[in-house]
Amino acid sequence: MHNRRPDVVVYRADTIDIPPTRPEHVLLVAEVVSPGSETTDRIVKVEQYARAGIGFCRRVEQAATGVPLIYTYVLDPARGTYRPGRCSPGRSRLPHRFRWRSTWAGCEAARRGAGRAFHLISGD
Structure with a gap:
């Protein structure tokens, strides 16, 4: 995972200022699937995040309808793979009942490093 830069990373609050970021500091990663890197975003990165022990992974893809599709993966720690x-x-709902909203424009901006893909709605 040292060579990977997820499009979205959610860190544990108590580790945000501890460099370098380690996989155990990360609660969730998300990838926005980009044209030309579909295999890497869909398979390679997801497998690497699971091997690193990151508990939750999201993959966001553009659907023909224009509404983003959000795929959620939960780590099976015994196998080291995502279910x-x-x-x-x-x-979609984040783990621990956090809700988020996404737009494709936001996902594209995050992929380019120019914005946020997801907006936290509530933490109920």
Whole structure:
């Protein structure tokens, strides 16, 4: 994972100022699938994040309808792989009941490093 830069990273609050970031500091990563890097974003990175022990992974893809599809993966620590995830269009729940909203424009901006892909709605 040392060579990977996820599009979105959610860190544990108590580790945000501890360099370098280690996999155990990360609660969730998300990748926005880009044209030309589909295999890397869908398979390679997801496998690497699982091997690093990151508990949750999200993959965001553009659907033909224009609404982003959000795939959620949860780590099976005994196997070191992610369990098959679910797919949610446009809106999804984060672990621990945090809700987020995404737009494709936001995902594209995050992929370019120019914005946020996801907006936290509530932490209920």
